[in-house]
Amino acid sequence: MTKARQERFRARRIKANARERSRMHGLNNALDNLRRVMPCYSKTQKLSKIETLRLARNYIWALSEVLENGQSTESHGFVEMLCKGLSQPTSNLVAGCLQLGPTPLILNKLEDKCGGQGGGDSVGGHPLSYPSPGLPSPPYGSLEASHVLHMKGFKAPAFDNPSPNECSSGTPPYDGPLTPPLSISSNFALKQEPSPHESERNYTPHPGQHAHYLSAHHFPTNTAGSLPGGAQSHPIFQASRYELPLDVAFESFTPSHLVTRLFTSTEST
DNA sequence: TAGGCCATCTGGTCCT
């Protein structure tokens, strides 16, 4: 290879690098646009790329449930769908953004009812059904529907004999690794507790077994932010570890609002 | 210090 050819090669490589950088910047811009239409958007605490994609997938799925089945965006199922497969911090963030109110949450055992976990197609073959082949599973705690929102002191209902017809929404099968169950106590703080069932793929609390608790100090904090409905005084916002960014978007989650926001966002891009 | 996340560089492949 002559020196001139080497220089041509080098120049070509530099150009290719610049193009690649530009391409990745475009990709990141698109990802930022996607972040902006997610239920919780914050400039200061950005969702990671993978979490953005997961949340987007869940969001589309949840919204399609709203449109098709009239499910309420304020229902627990909606929150569960949004948080499915997300990391614990992201789940906390989403839950915080959704302003889980003072009313205790009772878990909809969609997944257990449907036997969605561990393979098996979702009931009804939802177009956004899980699993997503090739989508890596989160290597961390996941706020999964079968794990989430156990009330402190809440005794798990008998999920052992679910009716096969009970699940109309087609909860997608879980595509993440087994993680210790996450729970929400009456103050909705999230915490991952060690579980003797960690090695089991399908974790189901025994009837009467208290599922895992949550501590307020593990829930998002918004010490200075203004939350609607006086939520800032709620224990969930006195947390330490997962801080809710002050600029996080607290949205009104009515279906019309969501759809409008999606369309306007699409038009603006 | 380990692990997660990210930006960047790089070489390979496919297409025009």
Next chain:
DNA sequence: AGGACCAGATGGCCTA
């Protein structure tokens, strides 16, 4: 030949 796309490697930054 050159551009777009992709995936692996690498190093930096941050946090627990």
